[in-house]
Amino acid sequence: MDWFTGQSADRHFFLLAVAVYGLSTVYSVFLWRKGFREDNRANYFLLLLAFALQTASMALRGFRLNHCPVSNLYEATIFAAWTIVTVYLVVGVWPRLRFLGAFASPVLFCMGVFALMPGLDRPHNAGAEPVGVWTSLHAALLSLAYGAFGLSSVAALMYLTQERNLKFHKLKAVFSLMPPIQRLEAIVGRLLLAGFILMTIGLAIGGYDLFRLDHPDAHRGDPKVIWSVLVWLIYLSLVVMRWKFSQRGRRFALGAIGTFVFVLLTFWGVNLLSPIHNQ
Amino acid sequence: MPIVVIGLSHHSSPIALRERFAFAQTDVPASLQLLRDSGVAEEAVILSTCNRVEIYASTSSEFRPACDALKEFLLTCHGYRDPLTDEIYALNEPQSVQHLFKVACGLDSMVLGETEVLGQLKSAYDIALQHGHTGSRLNKAFQKAFNVAKQIRTETKIQRGSISVGSVAVELAEKIFSTLSEREVLVIGAGDTSEKTARALLSRGARSIIVSNRSYDKALALAAELSGRAVLFEDWAKEFPKIDIVISSTSAPHHVLDRAKLEPLMKLRRNRPLLLIDIAVPRDIDPAVNFMENVFLYNIDDLQTIADDYLKQRKEEIARCEQIIREKTEALLGQRGSQGDTRIRPAFGHE
Numbered sequence: 001m002d003w004f005t006g007q008s009a010d011r012h013f014f015l016l017a018v019a020v021y022g023l024s025t026v027y028s029v030f031l032w033r034k035g036f037r038e039d040n041r042a043n044y045f046l047l048l049l050a051f052a053l054q055t056a057s058m059a060l061r062g063f064r065l066n067h068c069p070v071s072n073l074y075e076a077t078i079f080a081a082w083t084i085v086t087v088y089l090v091v092g093v094w095p096r097l098r099f100l101g102a103f104a105s106p107v108l109f110c111m112g113v114f115a116l117m118p119g120l121d122r123p124h125n126a127g128a129e130p131v132g133v134w135t136s137l138h139a140a141l142l143s144l145a146y147g148a149f150g151l152s153s154v155a156a157l158m159y160l161t162q163e164r165n166l167k168f169h170k171l172k173a174v175f176s177l178m179p180p181i182q183r184l185e186a187i188v189g190r191l192l193l194a195g196f197i198l199m200t201i202g203l204a205i206g207g208y209d210l211f212r213l214d215h216p217d218a219h220r221g222d223p224k225v226i227w228s229v230l231v232w233l234i235y236l237s238l239v240v241m242r243w244k245f246s247q248r249g250r251r252f253a254l255g256a257i258g259t260f261v262f263v264l265l266t267f268w269g270v271n272l273l274s275p276i277h278n279q
Numbered sequence: 280m281p282i283v284v285i286g287l288s289h290h291s292s293p294i295a296l297r298e299r300f301a302f303a304q305t306d307v308p309a310s311l312q313l314l315r316d317s318g319v320a321e322e323a324v325i326l327s328t329c330n331r332v333e334i335y336a337s338t339s340s341e342f343r344p345a346c347d348a349l350k351e352f353l354l355t356c357h358g359y360r361d362p363l364t365d366e367i368y369a370l371n372e373p374q375s376v377q378h379l380f381k382v383a384c385g386l387d388s389m390v391l392g393e394t395e396v397l398g399q400l401k402s403a404y405d406i407a408l409q410h411g412h413t414g415s416r417l418n419k420a421f422q423k424a425f426n427v428a429k430q431i432r433t434e435t436k437i438q439r440g441s442i443s444v445g446s447v448a449v450e451l452a453e454k455i456f457s458t459l460s461e462r463e464v465l466v467i468g469a470g471d472t473s474e475k476t477a478r479a480l481l482s483r484g485a486r487s488i489i490v491s492n493r494s495y496d497k498a499l500a501l502a503a504e505l506s507g508r509a510v511l512f513e514d515w516a517k518e519f520p521k522i523d524i525v526i527s528s529t530s531a532p533h534h535v536l537d538r539a540k541l542e543p544l545m546k547l548r549r550n551r552p553l554l555l556i557d558i559a560v561p562r563d564i565d566p567a568v569n570f571m572e573n574v575f576l577y578n579i580d581d582l583q584t585i586a587d588d589y590l591k592q593r594k595e596e597i598a599r600c601e602q603i604i605r606e607k608t609e610a611l612l613g614q615r616g617s618q619g620d621t622r623i624r625p626a627f628g629h630e
Contacts, residue, residue, distance in 0.1 A: 166454065167569060169581045171588045174450045175440065182552055183457040246549040249573045 010064070011121065013057035014078060018112030020050035025109045028102035032161075040098035047092075047101050050108070051085045058082060070139040073271045074121035079140070081111040083147035084154070099177045103154045103161075110264060111150065117268055134209040141202030146263065148195030149235070152188050153260035156253035159184040163250060185249065188256050189242050196235045203228055223273040227266065234259050280321060282420055283342060284375040285349040285367065286333030289389050292366040294329075300357050302327040307403070310356060311412040319348040322414040324407040324421065326382070328399045330389050335379060337416040342371045373608050376420055380604045383424040384431045385438065392437040392593045397428050420611065427607045434603070437596040440589030444472060444582045445479035447589075448556050451582075452480060452524055455552050455575060460484040465522045467491050467515055468529035469501040472558045472579075476526050477505055485524070491515035493529070516540070520547040524554045527563040537565035545571065556582070 004012060024046040031043060058078065061069040069075040085108055092098045115121075162181050165173035178184070206228075238255045241247035247255075287297060302310055307325050314323050320336035327333075334353065338345040346369040353367065354360070370378050381387045388396050404421045407413045413421070432438050441447045449459075456462055462485050466477050469492040477488050488507030491514070492498035498509035510518055529535055536555070545553065555576040557564040562578055569576040 162454070166451070166575050169577065169584070171585055174447070174454055174585060178454075180454055180457050182455060186457065248550045249552070251572065 010057045010060035011116075013053050013060065014112070015116065017050045017053035017057060018109065018116060020046055020053065021105060021109040021112050024050065024101065024105040028105045031099065031102040040092075040095075040101060043101040043105065044089075044092050044098050047085055047105065047108075048089060051082075051089055054078065054082055054085065068136060068140065070136065070143055072120065072122045073268065074115050076139055076143045076146075077111055077115035077120070077267075079143040080147040080150060081108050081115070083144060084108060084111075084150050087151060096177055100154070100158075103158050104151075107150055107154050107157075114264055114268065119272055120268060134205055134212070138202055138206040138209055141198050141205065145195045145198035145202055148191050148198060149256075149260050149263065152191035152195060153257045155184055155187040155191060156256040159188060159253045160250065160257070163253075185252070188253055192235065192242075192256055193239060196232075196239050199232055199235065203232060223270050227270040231259070231263060234262075280337045280339045280416060281342070281372040282335060282337050282375050282379075282416060283345055283349070283369065283371055284333055284335050284378055285346055285353065285369040286326075286331060287367050288331035288333070288387065290387070291368055296366060297330070297332060299359060300332040300353060302332065302356075304402075304406070307406050308410045308412075311407055311410060313356070314349075314352055315412060317348065317352060319345060319352065322407075322417040323412050324404055324417055326400060326403040328396065330396075331382070331387075333382075335375070335417060335420075337414065342369075373612050376608045376611060377604055379420060379424050380427045380607060381600075383428040384600060384604070385428075386597065386600055386604075390442060391590065392439075392442075392596075394432075394438060397425070401425065423607060423611050427604060430607075431600050431603055435596045435599050437593050437600050440592065442586045442590045442593070443475075444558070444579065444586060445476040447582045447585045448476045448526070448577070449479045449483050451556075451575070451577060451585075452485075452554055453483070455554050456523060458484070459486075461486060462523040463487050463489065463518075463521050464524045464526065465489045465491065465515060465518060466501070466505075466507075467512075467525065467527040467535060467563065468559065469494075469497045470528035470558070473526045473528040474501060474505070476556060476558070477507075480524065481505060489515075489518050489522070491518075516544065519544040522548075522553075523551065524556070525564075526556045526558065528558045529563050530559070531563060532561060534565045535563040536568065538567050538571065541568050541571065541574065545573065558582070 024043055027043050027046065031040065058069055058075075061075070065071075070079050084104060088100055088104045092101060158178055159181055162173065162176065162178045162184065164170075165176070166181065179187075238252070238259065241255070242252055287300060289297070302325055304327075307327070311323050311325060314320050314325075314334070314336070319340060320334075320338050322337035324335040325333075326335070332353075334349055336345070336349060340348070350367055350369070378387070383397055383400050385392045385394060385396055400421075404413070404417075408418070441450050452459060452462070459480065462480075464477055464480050464485050464487070466473050466488060469490060477485075481488060488502065488505045489510055490498045490502040490505065490507055491510045491512050492501070493512045495509065495511060498512075501507075502509035525536070527535060550573050552573045552575065555564050555568065555574065557576065557578045560579065564576055564578075566576065566578075568574050
């Protein structure tokens with residue numbers, strides 16, 4: 001069938017993966033309402049199916065391009081989503097942690113829909129220079145950073161859910177399988193710190209890569225560079241507030257989610273406006 | 280040779296009567312020997328707990344004569360001569376086997392779904408087994424009972440959740456803090472429920488207890504019992520920076536802790552989560568503190584509501600448990616028809 005063998009086969013596989021993420025998101029609503037006590041195996045297998053489809057999509061593109069597919073925004077986003085679903089499938093082997101899928105599914109679905117937006121998957125120019133090592137490293141590190149931020153926001157969402165249940169004295173608070181909120185808060189903080197470190201290194205490598213170009217001043221005024229510095233500063237402020245000023249709990253979780261939502265909503269537009277990221 | 284059960288439990292008799300029929304564990308082997316020597320039972324197990332005294336026996340006699348003989352044994356053994364009405368019950372197959380399974384699963388317990396009785400049943404069976412008072416029928420029935428208890432524990436929600444105020448408080452603490460082993464508990468007011476709650480937290484690994492009471496002597500006494508430390512009532516706020524859980528049960532007519540008092544204390548604690556358990560009536564802690572970030576306040580009604588919800592949930596599982604028990608009983612007994620029985624009681628749930 002041409003749909004699965006043609007030039008766009010990898011995108012079709014990814015489209016199917018996003019559809020399965022969507023199904024998983026719908027099922028997750030049911031799990032949320034049941035306080036995470038219902039059988040999560042169905043959700044685990046849905047995400048496993050989506051993972052298989054997404055891996056097939058990435059493999060097809062990787063073989064076609066003959067390098068790791070992280071050279072445009074579409075590829076970077078699906079790489080970040082792939083890291084999230086992979087981590088979930090590993091930790092989900094333990095039945096007690098399988099409920100995490102109910103939180104990961106909406107994030108993965110949003111990332112999938114975002115990746116499929118028009119203009120993100122810019123075609124690879126056959127005559128263009130192959131992607132350099134530094135550029136690949138820059139893209140891969142930032143993908144991992146956004147993956148960590150994504151997972152951090154998933155953990156923050158879990159924190160807010162459980163914190164709300166505890167505050168309002170819901171039976172779900174003691175009934176659910178979710179970890180203690182103190183542990184969730186620590187997970188949010190550690191993932192955010194890991195993402196921040198990866199982002200810092202990724203941006204530093206990106207800066208070094210630009211410096212090596214023929215026009216090292218090209219980054220001045222570039223919307224994506226300014227945006228990246230802004231995002232980096234927001235995450236820096238969250239890290240400082242957390243560790244220097246003991247800004248814990250609800251506000252910190254909201255900060256982690258809010259910043260990641262901001263990234264998801266603005267990444268696409270800013271990337272389109274950036275000449276150096278659209279070459 | 281059918282299995283019969285005769286005995287009395289919290290369903291049928293008050294503690295004043297049950298304690299007169301209780302067997303000391305050391306006397307059980309001799310009593311079993313006596314019972315078998317009497318010829319009424321080929322195999323026997325005696326279960327004696329605070330909530331029940333029961334004899335499970337495999338007998339070749341007819342049900343009614345066997346019951347009369349077992350009842351007489353029970354009365355003679357304890358020198359009981361007062362009149363009885365229907366305090367002692369007797370069950371024949373298949374109800375006797377179903378009853379055994381229900382006891383093993385905690386369905387017949389005072390605290391529905393509790394697991395302690397399973398350990399007691401295993402212990403009673405082990406004593407009979409070691410002294411050679413069981414045979415193929417009781418061995419199969421008891422082994423099956425232990426398997427059914429395990430199946431019901433894993434497949435139903437009958438043992439899920441806490442149904443006492445103290446254990447609900449512990450569960451809440453475990454949903455807030457990564458580990459209880461690092462947690463310090465402050466008990467304000469040396470009441471009975473606060474003591475039980477503090478004990479429950481200690482049993483789950485809480486690091487230490489600080490007790491504060493208007494009467495310093497009472498604080499000292501409770502602190503000694505809990506292996507904790509007593510502080511003067513005027514000084515409890517000074518302990519706050521290192522405290523994670525507060526159990527308050529003073530008889531003060533006003534709030535002991537309110538938002539104005541707690542806000543500066545939370546800063547000293549660097550906004551670590553704080554669990555406040557207010558079991559005083561009138562309440563010791565201003566409900567408004569629950570609106571503060573990282574503060575989780577539960578009063579006695581909140582805890583009781585959670586405990587009641589758990590109990591309700593357990594009760595909803597009874598039908599599923601009974602279905603499993605019926606199937607397993609049929610599987611054990613095959614298609615053999617049951618003999619008549621004197622009186623079948625529901626034998627589970629709260630009285």
